[in-house]
Amino acid sequence: MQSVWPRLEPLLPLVSKPIQYVGGELGAVVKDWDSASVRWALMYPDAYEVGLPNQGVQILYEVLNERPGVLAERTYAVWPDLERLMREHGVPQFTVEAHRPVGAFDLFGVSFATELGYTNLLTALDLAGIPLSAADRDDRHPIVIAGGHAAFNPEPIAGFVDAAVLGDGEEAVLEITGIVAAWKAAGCPGGRDEVLLRLARTESVYVPRFYDVEYLPDGRIQRVVPNRADVPFRVRKRTTMDLDAWPYPKKPLVPLAETVHERYAVEIFRGCTRGCRFCQAGMITRPVRERSITTVGEMVRDGLKFSGFTEVGLLSLSSADHSEIGDICSGLAERYEGTNVSLSLPSTRVDAFNITLAEELSRNGRRTGLTFAPEGGSERIRRVINKMVSEEDLIRTVVTAYTNGWRQVKLYFMCGLPTETDDDVVQIARLAHEVIRAGRAATGTRDIRCTVSIGGFVPKPHTPFQWAAQASPETVDRRLGLLKQAINADRSLGRAIGYRYHDGEPSLVEGLLSRGDRRVGAVIRRVWELGGRFDGWSEHFSFARWTQACADVGVDLDWYTTRERGQAEVLPWDHLDSGLDKDWLWQDWQDSLSEYEQDDCRWTPCFDCGVCPGMDTEIQIGPTGRKLLPLTPVGH
Amino acid sequence: MARNQPPANQAPVVQRIRLRYAKRGPLRFTSHRDFARTFERAVQRAGVPIAYSQGFTPHPKVSYASAAPTGVASEAEYLEIGLRARVDPAEVGRRLDAALSPGLDVLDAVEAGPGSLADRIDASRWRIELPGVVPDELRHAVVAFEAAAEVPVQRLTKQGWRTFDARGPVVLIRVEEPPSEVSDVPCAILDLVIRQVTPSVRPDDVLSGLRVVVGLEPPVPPRATRLAQGTLTPQGEITDPLLADRTGAVTGVPPG
Known part of the structure; x- marks a missing residue:
């Protein structure tokens, strides 16, 4: 397969940050095209600087390339300056390793962490010469597969993708590879339709074309049914069990270009059962599966040695909840003491334990910021969202951080939560004032600050809030304004409080794409035709373009976003099985409205969310009782 | 707690080594900042005993002679590193060259004598x-x-x-x-x-x-x-x- 490099190279001096299109990363793999039997192009549909560090793509890239006969390369969204030149000079969407045209691959896998990447998918398809509409593709075109969290409701892009995979990808990509390899080896019998049918029969690959959606006269969905025999009524998510058996990334990609995360990231567990009702990630990744302390230790050792990174991120949805997090932190801190390696833990749990861990990790003197996420300003709203933290605990925790030497903490909140009133949001100001007042008193200094960071809440599929009405941008923006006033109402305290917020309009579009059905596909296409690109970037996002597109294709934005759904309504993703029992979700939604909290099933009896029996999985947590051995001291 | 103080002293520089390196082919699109980050990681991977600056955020001791513009290839870029332990310059050159991507190639490595590199360019x-x-x-x-x-x-x-x-x-x-x-x-x-x-x-x-x-x-x-x-x-x-x-x-x- 011919490289497009000779045609691309003359364009690069004319664009910004050309290095992002060059490849050459440490950890990149270039395989012989002709001796590969199955070839994947993997895409993260955002700019290289955001897409390269993405763990999902890096893991699948390595898992696939480790297999003989399988070739995987990566591609990212090109910025509009290069897109224009590529169109002018007829250069197709390319992979960064060997600059091969994406259209020549067997499979084109796109990982959607956010729905705002949908327009970038269309750009990539179009530049690749792949028809935008899946129905227009033939045997020459790659099979386009969506993955990532947004794939739990792929209906808005159902017309653009050939298939979608829900859940963990490690085993799924290998199974798909096997099916495609066998089909190709047999001479591609039955063409595209046949290979898609074989994928659908696994019951864990969703092929939208094999399902018909019927609507009621009022616009709601009547039903979603298979339109051919032997495809399943519901498609199940994939769950990788035993993370110790999948210690990826082993060879993390180390870019030449600057990217948003420059660190070796290791996932210390997957899943979360804290039960925050707004959190789609926590709902769709159940059950909790821990990586053992010893595997974490080995991955960090080997990952740093391979990459030369000097920063380690211990990632998960709530890292302080690992059953052996204390030993992991102290073991790593000991191992890297006296070196210039820094360790970080995304710290959002609001309790003193988090500070102990952060203390441990900053032995080298490098302090990362402390972030707490109370999410809601009043105790009432925190009960609604099941974020169990009392005001007293919150203030005590932040003050402990100040007395332990942190001068700055970040507090994360959401606006527009179900049942929220103006007062719930204004309470955030009171809380922030209280934090500063108590912090000043405890430290005896005025040199402490906190930052309040707040964004609009977007109801997501497969959560108890999937039925909720999203707050209108006007409501969100008004409350954000009230909060700002309230913070600054006390000038002395207000001066110590930073305030960062996101406008409500992008959230509404995210809401449309999150809970949309197949009819929303026309909006995405129209927005793209009107020039929509990089919708996750405020400088590229245009709300006017989305409202115009909705009007052009006759989609009612409010109906999809600010409308509350009833229990009996068929939701666009009901045929996609995340394992969560719909009755349980409804009950949790009702509990939320009556401000009734739900415990974590790691420490209390099972509350029957349905995932473990439905998916044949189980909670996998320690403690293992093992320790990180001091190993060979590194450095010095 | 006495937390608002810089961490323990970093080891002093005991040897300075000057390198000549090339930026070739597609990697000529590496900007100077990109190169600096990449080089620091290569130093880590190669196990070169680099010295660090003092302070809260210690930086590896690397200084550069004027860098070629992004997109311009070069056979003659220069930098100097400060080390906390003495090593054979040729060995350092070999190890760094092996740790850097092909296209970023170390061509020469010598122990620094008196005078500054900048004065000779x-x-x-x-x-x-x-x-x-x-x-x-x-x-x-x-x-x-x-x-x-x-x-x-x-x-x-x-x-x-x-x-x-x-x-x-x-x-x-x-x-x-x-x-x-x-x-x-x-x-x-x-x-x-x-x-x-x-x-x-x-x-x-x-x-x-x-x-x-x-x-x-x-x-x-x-x-x-x-x-x-x-x-x-x-x-x-x-x-x-x-x-x-x-x-x-x-x-x-x-x-x-």
């Missing part, structure tokens, strides 16, 4: 390939450029558009004879020696100058390579800036 030699430009067309432009006393050109900098003279610092400008093999596409080659001044005059500024004097417009972006950096001799040659270090080492002059 006042000019560069550049080679610019201009695909699609006929050599005679380029010769015509060069004659006009040389004849001009001043060639004001503009460049967009972070402070906005700046106008400066591209002619003054150009010590030598000539058209190389094209290679003997016949090709469908003509490709003129420019040989340039430019003195380092402030604001710096780069190869693209000289190309802008050729546009200013005779309207030369290459159909595709030209490809520039820095061939050498160093001290400009009265004969117009460029002296290897590491020569003095190498000579010093041979004659047994103790470093630093």
Whole structure:
């Protein structure tokens, strides 16, 4: 397969940050095209600087390339300056390793962490010469597969993708590879339709074309049914069990270009059962599966040695909840003491334990910021969202951080939560004032600050809030304004409080794409035709373009976003099985409205969310009782 | 708790090593900042005992001589590293070269003698390939450029558009004879020696100058390579800036 490099190279001096299109990363793999039997192009549909560090793509890239006969390369969204030149000079969407045209691959896998990447998918398809509409593709075109969290409701892009995979990808990509390899080896019998049918029969690959959606006269969905025999009524998510058996990334990609995360990231567990009702990630990744302390230790050792990174991120949805997090932190801190390696833990749990861990990790003197996420300003709203933290605990925790030497903490909140009133949001100001007042008193200094960071809440599929009405941008923006006033109402305290917020309009579009059905596909296409690109970037996002597109294709934005759904309504993703029992979700939604909290099933009896029996999985947590051995001291 | 103090002292520098490296092929699109990050990681992977600065956020001791612009290839970039333990310079060079991506290649490594690297660099030699430009067309432009006393050109900098003279610092400008093999596409080659001044005059500024004097417009972006950096001799040659270090080492002059 011919490289497009000779045609691309003359364009690069004319664009910004050309290095992002060059490849050459440490950890990149270039395989012989002709001796590969199955070839994947993997895409993260955002700019290289955001897409390269993405763990999902890096893991699948390595898992696939480790297999003989399988070739995987990566591609990212090109910025509009290069897109224009590529169109002018007829250069197709390319992979960064060997600059091969994406259209020549067997499979084109796109990982959607956010729905705002949908327009970038269309750009990539179009530049690749792949028809935008899946129905227009033939045997020459790659099979386009969506993955990532947004794939739990792929209906808005159902017309653009050939298939979608829900859940963990490690085993799924290998199974798909096997099916495609066998089909190709047999001479591609039955063409595209046949290979898609074989994928659908696994019951864990969703092929939208094999399902018909019927609507009621009022616009709601009547039903979603298979339109051919032997495809399943519901498609199940994939769950990788035993993370110790999948210690990826082993060879993390180390870019030449600057990217948003420059660190070796290791996932210390997957899943979360804290039960925050707004959190789609926590709902769709159940059950909790821990990586053992010893595997974490080995991955960090080997990952740093391979990459030369000097920063380690211990990632998960709530890292302080690992059953052996204390030993992991102290073991790593000991191992890297006296070196210039820094360790970080995304710290959002609001309790003193988090500070102990952060203390441990900053032995080298490098302090990362402390972030707490109370999410809601009043105790009432925190009960609604099941974020169990009392005001007293919150203030005590932040003050402990100040007395332990942190001068700055970040507090994360959401606006527009179900049942929220103006007062719930204004309470955030009171809380922030209280934090500063108590912090000043405890430290005896005025040199402490906190930052309040707040964004609009977007109801997501497969959560108890999937039925909720999203707050209108006007409501969100008004409350954000009230909060700002309230913070600054006390000038002395207000001066110590930073305030960062996101406008409500992008959230509404995210809401449309999150809970949309197949009819929303026309909006995405129209927005793209009107020039929509990089919708996750405020400088590229245009709300006017989305409202115009909705009007052009006759989609009612409010109906999809600010409308509350009833229990009996068929939701666009009901045929996609995340394992969560719909009755349980409804009950949790009702509990939320009556401000009734739900415990974590790691420490209390099972509350029957349905995932473990439905998916044949189980909670996998320690403690293992093992320790990180001091190993060979590194450095010095 | 006494937390607001810098961490323990970093080990002192006991040896300084100077490297010459190349930026080639596709990796010529590496910006200076990109290179600096990549180099620091290569140092980690190669296990080179780099020294760090003091303070809250210690930085590895690496200092650079003027870097070629993003997109310009180079056979002659220079940097100096401070080490906390003594090592064989040639071994460090080999290890760093192995740790860096192909296309970022370490060409030379010597222990630093007295004097600074920057003081030994006042000019560069550049080679610019201009695909699609006929050599005679380029010769015509060069004659006009040389004849001009001043060639004001503009460049967009972070402070906005700046106008400066591209002619003054150009010590030598000539058209190389094209290679003997016949090709469908003509490709003129420019040989340039430019003195380092402030604001710096780069190869693209000289190309802008050729546009200013005779309207030369290459159909595709030209490809520039820095061939050498160093001290400009009265004969117009460029002296290897590491020569003095190498000579010093041979004659047994103790470093630093």
